Amino acid sequence: MKVAVLGAGIIGVTSAYQLAKAGHEVVVIDRQTGPALETSFANAGEVSFGYCSPWAAPGIPQKALKWIFMKHAPLILRPKFDPAMLAWMTRMLANCTSERYALNKSRMLRLSDYSRHALATLRDETGIAYDERMRGTLQLFRTQAQVDASAKDVKALAADGIPYEVLDRDGCIRCEPALGHVREKIVGGLLTPNDETGDCFKFTNALSRKAEELGVRFSYGTKINGLDVEAGRVKGVLTDSGRVAADAVVVALGSYSPLLVKPFGIKLPVYPVKGYSLTVPIIDATRSPESTVMDETYKIAITRLGDRIRVGGMAEISGYTNDLGQARRRTLEHSVTDLFPGGDVAKASFWSGLRPMTPDGTPVIGPTKVAGLYLNTGHGTLGWTMSTGSALVISDLVSGRRSEIDAAGLAISRYTSVKSAKQQDMIFPSRIF
Template sequence: MKIIVLGGGVIGVTSAWYLAKLGHEVELIDRQPAAGMETSFANAGQVSPGYSTPWAAPGLPRKAIGWMLGKHSPLVIRPRLDPAMIRWMIQLWRNCTAEAYDRNKSRMLRIAEYSRDCLGDLRHETGITYDDRQRGLIQLFRTQAQLDHAADDMRILAESGVDHELLDVDGIVGAEPALGRTRHLLKGGLRLPGDESGDAHLFTQRLAALAAGQGVRFRYDTGITGFRTQGDRIAAVETSAGPITGDAYLVATGSHTPALLKPLGIRIPVYPVKGYSLTIPLTDPDRAPVSTVNDETYKVAMTRLGDRIRVGGTAELTGYDTRLRPERRETLELSFNSLFGGGELSRATFWTGLRPNTPDGTPIVGHAGRWKNLWLNTGHGTLGWTMACGSGRLIADLISDRRPNIEHADLSIARYG
């Protein structure tokens, strides 16, 4: 089949790669001049299946109120007269039950663990490098309450067969020696030895080059404006370069997917959640992370990427606003400076991107419903890099009418009715 992939981020490119490997003719369309130039450009760098956790959790509404009262809140909500935002928030609150949390986290762990395995296979097959490290992740707890709450996540990790260990402060410093000078700030940590790290932008661009070698055609600098339909099928995708036709169409356009699907009568609960990052030149390796750590207090991730340190986090509900806000940079710097060092902050690059979040935290991977040749791979939130290879391989199998390696029915749009 000829398959048109819409979107050139890490999700679209991995999907195109796996589709081409199955023998399809693949054409990928993106408005940017190269692959991985939007949300995949400067994320936190973590491939973290063990840390795959839905936002919607028991107690979130109460926590959110407390967070928003603080200067360095990990969550900022900027009220807007936006029905989509209001609907999304209502659905998020409805998922803040213990039952929904367990269900959603189990789904996320399933696709994330599969994805990590697919990434390993791809690395072995192609030799691709991307400032990658396979040295685990540590979730740092600064308070006893955070440490106590870890028991809930550990139960689900155990049920899902995910390797993990609870560390005392000595254990944390043993894994991340640079934290020895700030050990007085810590109460403990949850280590996930199967997690990894790497530069998603570098990976996406290098995989795009490999995919081109497999015959994938890339149409960059091409805007996507809509679809032509015929009966119950998509007949063409409308672009700034004119209509482009194929046998099947895969939408992997992240936060912009809802607007693209709306004229087709498809409403998906994907809403942009704005995140920020700093990319800091490494100056002193002995004071920097060995691998990757998450500061549970500020919800900030710090990752070693070659000769750089990536510090990413915070979440804003502010629509499609991509302005850089200095106060968000202050939060990232505060978390990093209080724990580590070893980087030249004055030369750091400050960046923001829009994460496509679903209210239950689980991506939407599968058939689009009423249109027979339309497929979706979107809604990965903060875990697009973590889930990219798994969801790319899964959607390629589904489009090819092959039996996937994991359960997938509850990942499709059908779960929303």
């Protein structure tokens, strides 16, 4: 079968690799000059199989009001007249209940744990290197209130059999020795030991080369103008270089996916939420992290990538904008220097990317009402984490095989099916759009 994968980020490249392994003839189409040059370029570096939660959670609306007045706020809202933004925010707020949080987190943990095994297998079969470390994620709490609030996450981890450790101050320092220099600033933490770290850009580029060895063709510098759909079935992709025939098309365009499928009546609730990062050269390893530390106060991840520290986080809801606000840089610098002053922030590179977020946190993976058209998008901050598992799921679906995990609740049908929330396939009525 001829399969066109749209997008050469981490999701598109992993999908192409697995589809080629399944025996398909695969072409990847992307407007950039190479793989992983947009949202996958300089993300936080976390591969967070255990630290995996929807942003829509109980208490978030109240926290959001407080964050508005914080100097170093983890959430920045720049409202504009944008019906898609309003619809997405409405749906996200509707997910901020205990019942929906538990449902969404369970879905996400199921997919991320599948990805954990898939990444290990892929690493063994390819031997690729990407500044990888397997030392876990430490969710760091500066206040007792944060410790208390983590109980819901502990409950969800336990329910899904995900390993975790609740740590006191000394336990955090044993896990991350550099925190001994700032012990008075921390109260406790939650460690998910199976989490990993790595450079997503390096990984994606290395895997794209392995995909080429399997016969995948990459068409870079190619603008996608639309889809060729006849009688309810996709027939190909329309580009500025001509039509590309395909028996199946996998849309992995991140935040831009909704724009491509909208003309066919597919209402995909994915919206860009901008994140920022710094990449800081290490000058003192004794005051630098060993793995990933998630600063819960600022929602910022501080990750060791070889001889660099990647500092990533924040959520800016401002539409399709990629400007670099200096206030955001100051927040990243504040978090990392407050805990790990072992890097030279003056020489750091500053970056932003558009995370493709769904209102319930779970990505959209599966078929659409257009025959042969599939979605693999909406992974938000967890594209790197969920990529390998998502690629296997989409490869199985395209190939007509049953997925190794329960894929219920992953497809776009969960937003339109007339079922109860307990049946896991209807979160909101489509009329909200």
